[in-house]
Amino acid sequence: MRLTCFIYSLGPGGAERVMSILAGAWASRGHKVTIVTYDEGHSSFFSLPPEVTVQKLRLSGGSILKRIGNHFMRIPTFRRVIRETRPDIVISFMHRTNVLVLMAAISLDIPVIVSEHTDPRLYSPGFPYNYLRPCLYRKAMAVVALSEEQAEWFKPMSSRVVIMPNPVRACKGNQNSQSKRTFTAVGAGRLSLEKGFDLLLTAFAKVYKEYPEWNLIIYGEGPKRSALERQTHELKLSGRVQLPGLTKNLADHLRTAGCFVLSSRREGLPNVLIEALACGCPVVATDCTDSISKIVQHGRNGLLIPPEDSESLTNALRRIMEDVGLRRIFEVNGPVSVSRFDIDSIVDDWEKLFQEVASEQF
Numbered sequence: 001m002r003l004t005c006f007i008y009s010l011g012p013g014g015a016e017r018v019m020s021i022l023a024g025a026w027a028s029r030g031h032k033v034t035i036v037t038y039d040e041g042h043s044s045f046f047s048l049p050p051e052v053t054v055q056k057l058r059l060s061g062g063s064i065l066k067r068i069g070n071h072f073m074r075i076p077t078f079r080r081v082i083r084e085t086r087p088d089i090v091i092s093f094m095h096r097t098n099v100l101v102l103m104a105a106i107s108l109d110i111p112v113i114v115s116e117h118t119d120p121r122l123y124s125p126g127f128p129y130n131y132l133r134p135c136l137y138r139k140a141m142a143v144v145a146l147s148e149e150q151a152e153w154f155k156p157m158s159s160r161v162v163i164m165p166n167p168v169r170a171c172k173g174n175q176n177s178q179s180k181r182t183f184t185a186v187g188a189g190r191l192s193l194e195k196g197f198d199l200l201l202t203a204f205a206k207v208y209k210e211y212p213e214w215n216l217i218i219y220g221e222g223p224k225r226s227a228l229e230r231q232t233h234e235l236k237l238s239g240r241v242q243l244p245g246l247t248k249n250l251a252d253h254l255r256t257a258g259c260f261v262l263s264s265r266r267e268g269l270p271n272v273l274i275e276a277l278a279c280g281c282p283v284v285a286t287d288c289t290d291s292i293s294k295i296v297q298h299g300r301n302g303l304l305i306p307p308e309d310s311e312s313l314t315n316a317l318r319r320i321m322e323d324v325g326l327r328r329i330f331e332v333n334g335p336v337s338v339s340r341f342d343i344d345s346i347v348d349d350w351e352k353l354f355q356e357v358a359s360e361q362f
Contacts, residue, residue: 001354002032004087006101009039012246014271015093015117018166020046025347027051034085038074078104089357095125102136111357115144118268119289120153141357146269147291162353167346168274183213186257188250188272191222196263198231203313205235211321217242254279259320264288265307277301277338282330284316301333
């Protein structure tokens with residue numbers, strides 16, 4: 001099949017990572033895949049095989065007048081690209097892009113699948129997208145959601161809502177023994193308020209003197225970098241906490257880390273949490289959305305704590321740092337618990353959806 005996929009960018013984000021993984025997997029199965037982006041034209045953060053074509057529309061950035069012009073050019077440009085690539089199916093990622101793509105595809109008689117990657121109960125796409133989405137999603141051949149609860153939210157908008165978890169490449173052969181792991185707690189994600197890294201720093205400051213062999217590394221970039229650096233200094237954590245920026249090899253770090261900490265206030269379905277478990281990395285995670293409690297079974301493959309609860313986070317860090325036996329249990333159970341997210345299984349489900357959607361077109 002010819003697949004034309006739309007996403008704002010291929011930068012260092014969760015949805016962008018999923019798009020890159022899936023596009024490569026689809027191409028390996030013989031599909032002709034084109035990814036269309038419309039940011040300023042930045043390079044892809046994640047690697048893509050040469051069989052995947054990336055078309056950069058560059059419909060963002062610039063002066064205020066240019067940004068206004070770009071905004072109005074998006075729908076007709078998307079429509080032109082759809083016609084030129086002649087896809088059997090159009091796939092769109094993320095709510096605002098989904099709305100624009102559905103508008104662009106009106107009357108083209110080409111099926112569109114839209115995929116959501118945030119929890120719609122927690123995130124609003126803003127005006128006017130939150131008003132357009134309910135009407136336009138009815139025109140999609142399928143709406144893909146990350147969990148049962150999120151799927152229920154979309155059912156009034158579509159007759160076909162499909163639950164499709166994000167795939168993880170790291171689900172095979174990544175287990176290490178504790179003897180090969182370092183005394184490093186790892187956090188990863190956009191340095192923004194919803195990720196709760198300020199809470200993680202506060203909790204780590206309360207335990208680091210008890211466990212002097214442990215350090216904390218937080219990978220990522222974002223608007224809260226300066227605030228987190230200032231907080232690190234104020235808590236006298238310099239030398240014990242690192243903020244090295246983005247990494248393209250997070251799985252390598254997770255394979256050797258002592259534990260991974262998800263301190264988020266809000267999440268959709270956090271890819272990095274699944275990847276950590278797949279790598280056998282013991283986890284501490286906030287129960288900030290119902291999808292997380294279905295991934296982390298408290299006491300079996302990790303520790304689950306309430307969101308925005310610094311004291312619970314402190315206690316969880318203390319427990320996992322002091323108990324190597326517990327870490328070993330989590331390390332063994334983690335990869336097994338997320339085997340359902342294996343890339344081959346998820347791509348099989350996408351293939352089934354493609355066949356269903358294509359068959360209904362004729």
